[in-house]
Structure formats: structure tokens, C-alpha cells
Amino acid sequence: MTVTPTDTTSFMPDPDERGRFGEFGGRFVPETLVPACAELEAAFVEAWADAAFTQEFHELLRTYAGRPCPVTVCSRLSSQLGFRVLLKREDLNHTGSHKINNVLGQALLAKRMGKKRLVAETGAGQHGVASATAAALMGMDCVVYMGEVDIKRQALNVFRMRLLGAEVRSAMSGSRTLKDAVNEAMRDWVATVATTHYCLGSVMGPHPYPWMVREFHRVIGDEARAQCAELLDGEVPDYVVACVGGGSNAAGIFSGFADTRARLVGVEPAGGAAIGRAVPGVVHGSKSYLMQDEFGQVQEAHSVSAGLDYPGVGPEHAHLAQIGRARYESVTDAEVLDAFELLSHTEGIIPALEPAHGLAWMVKAKDELAGSTVLLNMSGRGDKDVAQVQAILDGDPEALSTMRP
Amino acid sequence: MLLPYVTGGYPVDEWPRLIEGFAAAGADAIEIGIPFSDPVMDGPTIQEASSIALAHGSNPTMVLDRVAEADVHIPLIAMTYYNIAYRMGHNRFADRLVQAGIGGAILPDLPLEEVDDWAAEADRAGVATVMLAAPTADDDRLVRVATRARGFVYGVGLVGITGERAELAASATEIAGRLKAITDKPVVVGLGISNPEQAAEVSQIADGVVVASAIIRRMLEGGSVDDAIGFVARLRAALDEV
Ligand SMILES: Cc1ncc(COP(=O)(O)O)c(C=O)c1O
Numbered sequence: 114m115t116v117t118p119t120d121t122t123s124f125m126p127d128p129d130e131r132g133r134f135g136e137f138g139g140r141f142v143p144e145t146l147v148p149a150c151a152e153l154e155a156a157f158v159e160a161w162a163d164a165a166f167t168q169e170f171h172e173l174l175r176t177y178a179g180r181p182c183p184v185t186v187c188s189r190l191s192s193q194l195g196f197r198v199l200l201k202r203e204d205l206n207h208t209g210s211h212k213i214n215n216v217l218g219q220a221l222l223a224k225r226m227g228k229k230r231l232v233a234e235t236g237a238g239q240h241g242v243a244s245a246t247a248a249a250l251m252g253m254d255c256v257v258y259m260g261e262v263d264i265k266r267q268a269l270n271v272f273r274m275r276l277l278g279a280e281v282r283s284a285m286s287g288s289r290t291l292k293d294a295v296n297e298a299m300r301d302w303v304a305t306v307a308t309t310h311y312c313l314g315s316v317m318g319p320h321p322y323p324w325m326v327r328e329f330h331r332v333i334g335d336e337a338r339a340q341c342a343e344l345l346d347g348e349v350p351d352y353v354v355a356c357v358g359g360g361s362n363a364a365g366i367f368s369g370f371a372d373t374r375a376r377l378v379g380v381e382p383a384g385g386a387a388i389g390r391a392v393p394g395v396v397h398g399s400k401s402y403l404m405q406d407e408f409g410q411v412q413e414a415h416s417v418s419a420g421l422d423y424p425g426v427g428p429e430h431a432h433l434a435q436i437g438r439a440r441y442e443s444v445t446d447a448e449v450l451d452a453f454e455l456l457s458h459t460e461g462i463i464p465a466l467e468p469a470h471g472l473a474w475m476v477k478a479k480d481e482l483a484g485s486t487v488l489l490n491m492s493g494r495g496d497k498d499v500a501q502v503q504a505i506l507d508g509d510p511e512a513l514s515t516m517r518p
Numbered sequence: 519m520l521l522p523y524v525t526g527g528y529p530v531d532e533w534p535r536l537i538e539g540f541a542a543a544g545a546d547a548i549e550i551g552i553p554f555s556d557p558v559m560d561g562p563t564i565q566e567a568s569s570i571a572l573a574h575g576s577n578p579t580m581v582l583d584r585v586a587e588a589d590v591h592i593p594l595i596a597m598t599y600y601n602i603a604y605r606m607g608h609n610r611f612a613d614r615l616v617q618a619g620i621g622g623a624i625l626p627d628l629p630l631e632e633v634d635d636w637a638a639e640a641d642r643a644g645v646a647t648v649m650l651a652a653p654t655a656d657d658d659r660l661v662r663v664a665t666r667a668r669g670f671v672y673g674v675g676l677v678g679i680t681g682e683r684a685e686l687a688a689s690a691t692e693i694a695g696r697l698k699a700i701t702d703k704p705v706v707v708g709l710g711i712s713n714p715e716q717a718a719e720v721s722q723i724a725d726g727v728v729v730a731s732a733i734i735r736r737m738l739e740g741g742s743v744d745d746a747i748g749f750v751a752r753l754r755a756a757l758d759e760v
Binding site for chain 1: 603655
């Protein structure tokens with residue numbers, strides 16, 4: 114196998130002082146929020162360099178979230194597909210997805226900054242559940258904004274958030290999905306910025322969020338790098354694959370492999386492929402690729418997966434796509450449902466619909482992948498999705514209407 | 519100074535009539551909103567007007583074409599979100615504003631650190647980039663914002679989004695006073711100014727007020743274009759007393 118020498122300069126360095134990854138990123142927020150973003154940046158820089166903070170963070174990840182999570186070798190699936198499949202098991206974390214990493218980091222930081230209230234947006238509800246969990250753990254108030262459409266298709270997570278003591282507020286405008294939940298969370302933050310921390314759930318938004326959220330998730334890539342080295346005799350996988358909504362689980366796992374020969378592949382839903390369309394735009398605080406019409410009106414994404422139903426993408430992914438360090442592919446809802454069933458049957462692992470996108474691409478690309486080793490970030494478990502998938506498979510018209518060709 | 523606000527595209531067919539009507543009712547300048555799909559600085563009232571306008575096909579080109587036809591002799595200022603300008607291209611957007619007879623632009627999600635590229639094109643085309651100055655900024659930042667501002671400085675009257683408030687926020691007169699102390703440019707306060715009394719109170723310190731949600735809400739609740747114009751006349755009368 115040809116190995117390009119690993120150089121030590123990462124392809125995923127910190128953003129510049131204006132929060133740019135190449136030409137993407139920045140801080141496009143109302144004046145009211147600029148001081149809060151600057152304060153957050155300073156607090157993060159200081160905390161991230163403070164051993165006491167990082168120790169407390171890693172201790173929580175270990176004793177509360179259950180890290181490190183394993184890498185599982187999928188023997189049956191590997192022989193069926195013709196390449197070696199490894200899964201990074203973020204689905205085994207407390208609360209069921211990778212989202213807990215970022216939330217524990219931000220909640221600790223918010224506490225350090227003296228903020229007593231968290232607001233968050235959520236699509237699938239995983240980030241909302243993780244935020245509600247961290248708020249309960251640290252004795253903070255928590256308000257989660259969620260699109261009305263998502264409240265319906267992720268009813269289980271809505272109940273979990275309420276059980277955890279969070280208030281779930283329905284976002285009624287626009288497409289009533291993740292994009293509108295972000296709008297509502299930002300409007301809340303504009304009005305409550307003195308007391309409230311906006312616990313943003315992905316590598317998006319104004320600087321320092323895309324960078325800070327990636328840093329809180331880099332534990333995924335760091336662990337996986339060491340685990341793969343052990344499994345692969347010091348080698349790295351040929352491919353590292355992750356689904357991309359905003360792009361946090363992808364940024365986390367990519368950051369462990371950006372300086373290696375591993376090919377990085379992000380998988381978007383066909384109905385929400387911001388990078389696939391590659392039109393730059395500015396919304397929710399940063400410049401990135403954005404699904405929009407000819408006038409710049411943001412378009413509504415459509416995906417069976419509430420967690421990927423977002424028309425934008427984190428700015429660092431736009432940059433990685435532009436410089437060619439990562440590539441981005443898309444899959445349809447039908448392909449995702451097949452992959453969802455495939456992993457359940459062959460490995461006894463019910464994936465969330467989001468990481469099922471990664472697997473769906475792997476199935477589609479099996480000729481290209483033949484003989485290689487592929488690490489997929491299993492970003493979450495499928496418990497939250499089984500009712501929706503059951504309804505789709507039963508042919509329920511309302512559930513079917515969440516699918517797009 | 520009185521600066522009432524019009525949403526480009528709401529009420530759907532009649533909105534251009536508001537421009538001439540507001541001018542006749544004594545507006546000193548008019549803010550023309552170009553609807554955007556994701557208006558994060560706006561509360562429910564402006565959101566609703568924007569989404570009705572968008573649902574009926576409002577777009578920046580259409581809005582600017584209609585504004586160009588308006589027969590008014592007071593300054594017009596566009597208010598929209600940055601992606602509208604970015605998508606069209608800074609130079610084209612600036613030129614289109616000039617062609618429409620619009621002399622200024624307010625882009626509430628384009629703060630000081632990000633404004634230079636746009637502002638350079640706006641300066642070239644002769645469009646005044648009005649900067650927002652927020653109560654959360656320290657004095658050093660207010661000075662830098664005011665220095666970059668063209669036309670006037672827009673003092674953000676409260677920590678929050680647009681929408682009516684029963685009581686005038688203390689921050690409205692505070693930000694006016696802080697800005698008057700550091701700049702010679704006109705200071706106009708907007709956000710949360712809901713009735714003639716509040717407009718008059720802010721105008722004791724500020725050089726002008728923007729009134730938006732209070733006007734739009736009257737029409738969303740079934741009031742006519744003439745009712746909205748009548749309300750602007752009442753605002754005018756209150757300011758004339760100051
Ligand atoms: C399991 C899981 N994976 C992925 C995502 C998408 O987020 P991101 O692209 O930031 O990883 C979500 C979002 O809800 C999720 O729940």
C-alpha cells in the first residue's frame with residue numbers, strides 16, 4: 114500500500130484571529146452579541162490552556178459520559194461489503210451520541226464564566242438532551258428550541274429533555290426544523306446575553322464556536338487514532354467517514370487524522386447538501402457554504418434525519434472541501450434507510466439515522482473501497498429513530514412525508 | 519427626526535403607497551426593509567410581515583424596482599441582512615441601491631469587524647453604511663462604531679430583538695446619551711419604540727427615532743395603509759412637541 118509521508122503540520126489548524134478557516138468563518142452577528150462572542154473566545158482560550166480545566170473536562174468525559182468509547186471491528190459487515198469496517202462507538206456514550214462531549218465542555222466553560230442559564234437549539238433532539246443533561250448535572254437552567262416538525266418526529270427526545278428539567282420551546286417559523294431553532298436560540302441569546310450562555314450544538318455559528326466545538330470533540334479523533342494504531346499495527350485507516358449536518362462529529366474525528374494519509378469523507382443528505390452545492394453564503398454567524406436561492410434567501414433542507422436537516426454547514430468543512438483535504442458526498446433517504454437496516458441485521462447495532470448516512474455512502478462506494486480499511490464515526494444510537502423508521506416501513510403517510518427522493 | 523419603517527412586500531400590493539404616505543405624513547427618512555428568510559434580529563411582528571412578503575414573491579430586485587418608482591424627496595435607507603448583499607455582490611448591491619434612490623444601508627448582522635469589504639464598495643457608490651451601536655458595547659467600541667458610521671449612528675434601544683414594549687427600556691435613552699457624548703454624527707435610536715410618547719421621550723436626547731413593529735403590527739391586525747400613515751402623523755406631532 115502506498116503511504117504518503119505523514120507530516121506534522123495539521124490540515125486542521127486553529128482559525129486566524131478573525132475566526133477564519135481560509136475564506137470561511139468569521140463573526141457575522143448583531144453588534145449586541147459581539148462583546149459576548151469576544152468574551153467567550155477569551156474564556157475558552159484561557160480555559161483550554163488551563164490544566165485544571167482540561168482535567169476536569171476529561172474526568173467528566175471518563176466518569177460521566179463513559180469515555181473512552183471503543184472501536185468495534187464489524188466482521189460480518191466487512192465480509193459482506195468487501196472491505197474492513199471499523200466503527201467509532203460514540204453511540205455508547207451517555208445520552209446516546211457524540212453531542213455530550215461538546216456540551217460538557219461548554220457547560221463547564223459557562224459555569225466558569227458565571228452564567229447560570231443555557232439555551233440550545235436541537236434538530237434530532239440529541240444536542241438538546243445532552244444540553245439538558247449537562248444543565249441538570251451542573252444545576253443550571255436550560256431552554257431548548259426545537260422546530261415544530263422535529264418535536265413531532267422526535268417525541269421521545271422531547272420527553273427526555275422535559276424529564277431532565279429543561280424547557281422545550283417550539284420554533285414555529287420557516288421550515289420549523291433545525292434552521293429555525295437556531296434562529297430562535299439566537300434571538301433568545303440577543304435578549305439574555307448577560308446571564309445566558311448559548312450552548313451551540315455543532316461546528317457552526319460565529320467565532321469561536323466552530324473552533325471551540327471542534328476542540329471539545331477532538332477527543333473522538335484522538336482516541337480513534339490510538340485505537341486504530343493498536344488494531345492496525347501502528348497504521349491509520351484508509352478512509353475516515355462521518356455524516357455532516359453542521360459537521361461536529363466529522364470535525365471531531367477528522368481532527369485526529371487530518372495530518373495522516375487517511376482520506377476524509379463527509380456524507381451529507383441529498384436534500385441538505387450544502388457542500389455538494391458549494392454556494393457561499395452568510396447565516397447564523399459565519400460565512401460558509403449555504404443552500405440558498407438566487408437572491409440569497411436560505412432554502413429549507415429536507416432529510417429523513419432531523420439531525421442533518423440543515424441548509425448550512427460548519428465553515429471549516431467548507432474550507433476542507435475547498436482545499437481538497439476532505440471530500441463530501443451525498444446519499445438519499447432511501448439509501449439511508451437501507452443502511453439503517455443493514456447495520457441492525459448484520460452487526461446488532463441500531464444506528465441513528467445520521468451516521469447511517471455514512472454507512473449508506475460506504476455501501477454505495479463499495480467498489481472504490483474494496484480491500485481497504487474504513488473507519489466510520491458511529492455518532493449516535495438509533496433508539497430515538499426507531500418509531501419514525503417503523504412508521505415509514507409501515508407506510509404511514511405522515512412518516513413517509515419526512516422522506517425525500 | 520422620524521424614521522418609519524416599511525417592509526418591502528407587505529402589505530402585498532399596497533406597500534409602495536406607504537412610502538409616499540409616510541413622506542407626506544412628515545417622515546424625515548424612511549427605512550425600507552428587504553425581507554430575508556432568517557431575520558435573527560427581528561421579533562414576531564417583522565418576522566410575520568417578512569414571511570408574508572416572501573410567500574408572495576417579494577425579492578430584492580422587485581423591492582428595489584418599486585422603490586425606484588416612488589416619488590419622494592426624503593432619504594431612503596435599506597435595511598436587510600448581509601446575505602442579501604453578499605449574494606448579489608457588494609458592488610452590484612451598492613449600485614442597485616443608488617439606482618433605486620436609496621442613500622443608506624443598515625445590515626444588522628454585519629458588525630464592525632466584518633464590515634470593511636462591504637463598506638468600501640458602499641463608500642465608492644455613495645451609499646452610507648449606517649452602523650448599529652449596541653448597549654452591550656463599551657465606550658471604546660462605541661467610538662470605533664461611530665467613526666465607521668456614515669449618515670447617522672443607529673443606537674440599539676434595547677438588549678434584544680425588534681418588537682413593541684409596553685415600557686420604554688432605560689437603555690434607549692442611555693445609549694442615546696452615550697452616543698451623543700462621543701460623536702458629532704446624528705444619533706438615531708431604534709428597537710422597542712412603540713408609541714408617540716416613547717418616541718418623544720427618546721427624542722429629548724437622540725436626534726431621531728426609528729419606529730417599525732408598532733407600524734407593521736397595526737396592519738397585521740387588520741388596519742389599512744391609511745391607518746399606518748395616520749399613526750406616522752401622530753408620531754410626527756409628538757416629535758414636534760419636543
Ligand atoms: C447522532 C448524530 N449524529 C450527527 C448529528 C449531526 O450533527 P453534526 O453534523 O454536528 O455531527 C446529530 C445531530 O443531531 C446526531 O444526533
